[in-house]
Amino acid sequence: MIENKGFFEKVYYVTSLIPPGRVSTYGAIARYLGAAGSARMVGWALNNCHDSGEFIPAHRVVNRNGILTGKHHFGTANAMKQLLENENVEVEDDKVLNFAQIYWDPCRELK
DNA sequence: GGTGTGACAATGG
DNA sequence: GCCATTGCCACAC
Numbered sequence: 001m002i003e004n005k006g007f008f009e010k011v012y013y014v015t016s017l018i019p020p021g022r023v024s025t026y027g028a029i030a031r032y033l034g035a036a037g038s039a040r041m042v043g044w045a046l047n048n049c050h051d052s053g054e055f056i057p058a059h060r061v062v063n064r065n066g067i068l069t070g071k072h073h074f075g076t077a078n079a080m081k082q083l084l085e086n087e088n089v090e091v092e093d094d095k096v097l098n099f100a101q102i103y104w105d106p107c108r109e110l111k
Numbered sequence: 112g113g114t115g116t117g118a119c120a121a122t123g124g
Numbered sequence: 125g126c127c128a129t130t131g132c133c134a135c136a137c
């Protein structure tokens with residue numbers, strides 16, 4: 001499983017489990033990994049997601065406000081928004097509109 | 112092995 | 125209720 005993996009691997013794993021059309025938050029992922037309060041680590045891990053060798057749907061991970069904080073790190077500013085809209089996720093002004101509805105909590109969904 | 116950092120989150124004014 | 129500050133913990137240098 002992912003227990004033996006590093007924290008980054010765990011982040012990559014959980015992030016890859018986010019179903020299309022759903023979004024999650026850094027804090028939720030961090031809490032699911034047992035590192036509650038280290039939400040920043042999740043963002044940092046996703047920052048190095050390009051080193052994982054696999055594509056990580058980091059566009060499905062936003063902050064607790066549903067704002068696409070890391071859009072700039074995604075390459076281009078519109079890339080993240082474009083990917084979300086491609087998955088039927090309504091995004092406007094760099095934030096998810098129906099964020100509360102499509103919010104995917106690993107603690108609740110994966111359990 | 113110590114310091115800095117980071118795509119956040121929570122609290123305080 | 126909005127803006128500024130602090131805490132946070134794991135990883136890179």
